[in-house]
Amino acid sequence: MPKSATDIRHFIIAGVxxxxxxxxxxxxxxxxxxxxxQGSHQAQVIDQLTSWHLTLIAFLFSLVVVIMxxxxxxxxxxxxxxxEGAHFEGNTVLEIAWTVIPLIVVFVFGFFxxxxxxxxxxAAPDEITVNVTGxxxxxxxxxxxxxxxxxxxxxPVDRAARMDMTSRDVIHSFWIPEMRxxxxxxxxxxxxxxxxxSVTGEYTVDCAExxxxxxxxxxxxxxxxxxxxxxxxLAERTAGTAPALAQTGDETDADTDVETDADAQSN
Amino acid sequence: MTLWSLGLVRGVVxxxxxxxxxxxxxxxxxxxxxxxxxxxxxxxxxxxxxxxxIGFLIGVGALTDWFKWMRGIETPLHHGPPHGRPAWTRYxxxxxxxxxxxxxxxxxGIILLGIGGMFAVIFRTxxxxxxxxxxxxxxYNTYLSMHGWAALAAILLGIGGMANYLVPLxxxxxxxxxxxxNAFAFWINVPGIITLLMSLNYGWDGxxxxxxxxxxxxxxxxxFTFWAVFLIxxxxxxxxxxxxxxxxxxxxxxxxxFRMPIFVWAVFATSLIQLTATQFIGQAFxxxxxxxxxxxxxxxxxxGGAPILFQHLFWFYxxxxxxxxxLPGLGIISEILPVFSRKPLFGYRWxxxxxxxxxxxxxxxxxxxxxxxxxxxxxxxxxxxSTLLVAVPTGVKFFSWLGTMWGxxxxxxxxxxxxxxxxxxxxxxxxSGPILATTATDLFLHDTYFVVGHFHATxxxxxxxxxxAAIYFWxxxxxxRMYDETLGKIHFWLMTPAFWTMSLGQMSVGVMGxxxxxxxxxxxxxxxxxxxxxxxxGFTIAFxxxxxIYNLLHSAETGRVAGNNPWRxxxxxxxxxxxxxxxxxxxxxxVVGEPYDYGIPNSTYVHMAPLAAADD
Ligand SMILES: [Cu+2]
Ligand SMILES: [Cu+2]
Numbered sequence: 001m002p003k004s005a006t007d008i009r010h011f012i013i014a015g016v017x018x019x020x021x022x023x024x025x026x027x028x029x030x031x032x033x034x035x036x037x038q039g040s041h042q043a044q045v046i047d048q049l050t051s052w053h054l055t056l057i058a059f060l061f062s063l064v065v066v067i068m069x070x071x072x073x074x075x076x077x078x079x080x081x082x083x084e085g086a087h088f089e090g091n092t093v094l095e096i097a098w099t100v101i102p103l104i105v106v107f108v109f110g111f112f113x114x115x116x117x118x119x120x121x122x123a124a125p126d127e128i129t130v131n132v133t134g135x136x137x138x139x140x141x142x143x144x145x146x147x148x149x150x151x152x153x154x155x156p157v158d159r160a161a162r163m164d165m166t167s168r169d170v171i172h173s174f175w176i177p178e179m180r181x182x183x184x185x186x187x188x189x190x191x192x193x194x195x196x197x198s199v200t201g202e203y204t205v206d207c208a209e210x211x212x213x214x215x216x217x218x219x220x221x222x223x224x225x226x227x228x229x230x231x232x233x234l235a236e237r238t239a240g241t242a243p244a245l246a247q248t249g250d251e252t253d254a255d256t257d258v259e260t261d262a263d264a265q266s267n
Numbered sequence: 268m269t270l271w272s273l274g275l276v277r278g279v280v281x282x283x284x285x286x287x288x289x290x291x292x293x294x295x296x297x298x299x300x301x302x303x304x305x306x307x308x309x310x311x312x313x314x315x316x317x318x319x320x321i322g323f324l325i326g327v328g329a330l331t332d333w334f335k336w337m338r339g340i341e342t343p344l345h346h347g348p349p350h351g352r353p354a355w356t357r358y359x360x361x362x363x364x365x366x367x368x369x370x371x372x373x374x375x376g377i378i379l380l381g382i383g384g385m386f387a388v389i390f391r392t393x394x395x396x397x398x399x400x401x402x403x404x405x406x407y408n409t410y411l412s413m414h415g416w417a418a419l420a421a422i423l424l425g426i427g428g429m430a431n432y433l434v435p436l437x438x439x440x441x442x443x444x445x446x447x448x449n450a451f452a453f454w455i456n457v458p459g460i461i462t463l464l465m466s467l468n469y470g471w472d473g474x475x476x477x478x479x480x481x482x483x484x485x486x487x488x489x490x491f492t493f494w495a496v497f498l499i500x501x502x503x504x505x506x507x508x509x510x511x512x513x514x515x516x517x518x519x520x521x522x523x524x525f526r527m528p529i530f531v532w533a534v535f536a537t538s539l540i541q542l543t544a545t546q547f548i549g550q551a552f553x554x555x556x557x558x559x560x561x562x563x564x565x566x567x568x569x570x571g572g573a574p575i576l577f578q579h580l581f582w583f584y585x586x587x588x589x590x591x592x593x594l595p596g597l598g599i600i601s602e603i604l605p606v607f608s609r610k611p612l613f614g615y616r617w618x619x620x621x622x623x624x625x626x627x628x629x630x631x632x633x634x635x636x637x638x639x640x641x642x643x644x645x646x647x648x649x650x651x652x653s654t655l656l657v658a659v660p661t662g663v664k665f666f667s668w669l670g671t672m673w674g675x676x677x678x679x680x681x682x683x684x685x686x687x688x689x690x691x692x693x694x695x696x697x698x699s700g701p702i703l704a705t706t707a708t709d710l711f712l713h714d715t716y717f718v719v720g721h722f723h724a725t726x727x728x729x730x731x732x733x734x735x736a737a738i739y740f741w742x743x744x745x746x747x748r749m750y751d752e753t754l755g756k757i758h759f760w761l762m763t764p765a766f767w768t769m770s771l772g773q774m775s776v777g778v779m780g781x782x783x784x785x786x787x788x789x790x791x792x793x794x795x796x797x798x799x800x801x802x803x804x805g806f807t808i809a810f811x812x813x814x815x816i817y818n819l820l821h822s823a824e825t826g827r828v829a830g831n832n833p834w835r836x837x838x839x840x841x842x843x844x845x846x847x848x849x850x851x852x853x854x855x856x857x858v859v860g861e862p863y864d865y866g867i868p869n870s871t872y873v874h875m876a877p878l879a880a881a882d883d
Contacts, residue, residue, distance in 0.1 A: 060698055061698055071673050077676040084609040084866040085676045085866055086674045090615065090617070090667075099617075109655055113651050113655070169484070173714060177711075209478075210476075212485065213408065215785060
């Protein structure tokens with residue numbers, strides 16, 4: 001082992017170890033990250049940005065941990081050695097480097113962050129609008145174009161959907177993990193969330209903002225279906241053969257552990 | 268000696284009497300002004316909370332000297348243990364010595380940390396399996412919410428403990444600038460904590476963020492929380508004012524700002540935030556209290572209010588508050604690392620100024636908690652960029668710590684292990700931050716367990732681990748004896764892997780779709796195994812902390828006598844006897860060198876006598 005702490009060989013060994021660990025950790029993180037199904041166009045954008053973050057995390061984690069562990073093993077005090085370490089108080093060039101380089105990385109990520117954000121919030125022509133109402137502890141979905149109201153959210157695949165949302169009581173938050181995006185429902189105002197489902201299947205919309213006693217069970221079923229099936233579903237609903245709706249949460253007794261009305265309807 | 272001679276006992280009695288008087292006052296005024304009905308629970312309880320807290324302060328004696336001043340009675344500052352009572356009793360009453368107040372803060376902080384942790388262990392156990400085992404959604408929500416504020420109050424107390432005990436010692440000051448204010452600032456926490464615990468009796472369910480309208484519609488337990496936080500916040504403001512004045516005005520000759528021990532810089536940065544940001548949460552919580560009590564519609568859209576306004580006010584404090592929580596701990600890391608590396612702190616000025624930079628940037632980032640709130644969409648962009656910027660000064664700290672260790676002569680007693688643990692845990696917290704800062708990815712992760720994992724890693728790395736490091740490190744100075752090294756190491760080797768498991772487990776169940784603050788989850792989510800791991804890890808951490816408490820209590824009697832300076836530190840507090848005497852420094856000290864010049868033979872940081880005297 002080289003004696004001096006500034007010996008170039010130390011830096012070469014540590015640098016190689018950092019590089020190897022970065023690559024391995026990057027592969028590992030991407031292999032084990034338990035993301036839900038990538039179910040929307042927005043999810044693709046978000047997952048791409050996530051993957052860049054993971055690479056950065058892998059690099060910075062390796063950088064700090066490898067150099068720290070290297071120091072712990074190589075520069076540990078030998079038994080009986082009471083001498084002091086090398087005296088250096090700092091290095092201005094290094095300090096400037098590790099201020100400026102992260103600053104550049106911040107702006108690179110800021111740039112990609114802004115681009116991803118505008119991608120996931122962009123309006124598309126031909127959107128399906130759904131009026132979403134949240135209340136303790138249920139969801140109501142209304143399709144203004146056809147007059148249909150439902151406790152289940154049904155949307156056609158590969159068509160942009162736009163949720164215009166509000167709450168009757170406290171703040172709730174609309175989240176379908178597979179669609180990735182999330183938006184609060186606030187009493188007294190309308191908030192908007194856009195996503196374009198890309199995979200058919202059954203999901204749930206979960207309330208993500210603590211909203212009281214049965215927050216945990218404020219879940220409604222979501223079905224992403226082919227366009228034809230969607231139209232058929234709308235037609236059945238318009239014909240009035242649908243089951244009765246849960247319209248308010250007012251009747252629910254706040255002291256009992258209640259299943260949400262939406263849950264009760266999904267069968 | 269009677270029980271009545273303990274200030275704490277008189278305070279509690281004062282609070283009970285005051286509570287009853289406050290309720291009676293409200294009932295009497297309602298009767299007088301013809302309100303119907305005369306009995307209304309909520310105003311009566313709020314009257315009780317307010318008058319009860321004043322009753323505590325009168326009872327404990329925190330106001331006694333000021334009452335005497337009003338009546339023109341002399342109030343000389345009493346030093347030393349009380350007359351005619353055992354010395355330990357001073358810890359249970361008003362005492363003006365900063366070392367006593369520091370211990371009072373620290374011990375109260377540890378007790379409250381235990382209470383906060385206990386709530387976590389309770390609801391964690393419930394989460395280990397889906398379905399409801401022994402909690403119901405109502406008490407689950409209450410325990411979850413209590414965990415938040417009990418733990419946060421504990422952190423503020425822990426910081427107060429470190430700052431009060433160490434800052435005057437480190438700058439060679441006789442005491443804090445305002446000893447009476449110091450005692451008052453400590454004691455006002457106690458009725459606050461009692462009030463917070465009383466909320467359990469009524470329940471509340473909003474989490475520590477208490478967003479309206481939920482917190483306005485919910486049970487009366489909220490009122491206890493609002494006022495408890497108000498009192499604890501007042502303590503923050505007064506305490507930080509005292510620390511800023513002490514740091515700026517009471518340094519010895521030769522100690523320029525850039526020759527202060529680095530921990531003092533960290534406390535200075537923290538105090539700047541506490542002094543200027545705490546008002547916002549105090550105000551916001553008062554507004555919630557008044558909205559409930561008096562129907563003022565600050566946050567009620569039907570009365571022209573806005574629910575989102577509360578979130579701005581709340582986070583305008585509560586984001587900077589995260590830096591209040593972590594900056595002192597990061598200062599502890601920077602303080603202890605050079606001692607066990609036997610090397611100067613790498614880039615002292617950069618570390619010092621990075622604390623100030625974090626404090627300042629911290630004021631510009633609150634909106635990152637509100638990306639999904641429905642505020643103007645364009646606001647997401649500036650808050651994304653400002654939040655990412657925090658990474659820069661934080662990175663400076665990490666790299667400087669690496670520079671400090673590189674080429675040193677590292678040894679690993681328990682305090683150093685906890686410092687290294689802190690760095691590793693804070694790294695997990697720091698690296699999980701940027702993905703929450705870039706808005707698009709936050710739209711997925713916001714309000715999931717990923718955030719829970721991120722936050723706990725930040726707080727454990729930035730506060731809990733450094734706090735434990737500080738306790739072990741200064742324990743010999745406080746008690747004069749060494750803690751048990753083996754038990755200390757067991758504590759570390761249990762807690763650190765357990766914490767990594769907990770944190771990474773929380774993050775991964777979050778990515779899988781586990782929402783924050785839910786009392787139960789769908790087994791189909793596949794997170795049950797993750798929750799079992801996190802719960803086991805939680806119990807392991809709790810057990811390891813109990814080991815520490817046993818160690819601290821046991822070693823105070825049986826530990827090896829430590830001597831003045833067991834760590835061979837250059838800092839002034841290690842040049843005086845252990846335990847630190849009543850008057851820390853027999854004569855004023857002078858600073859003659861740099862604080863961390865390890866490796867320069869025969870260099871010293873302080874002269875223990877005025878320079879003129881030392882020369883002859
Ligand atoms: Cu909800
Ligand atoms: Cu924040």
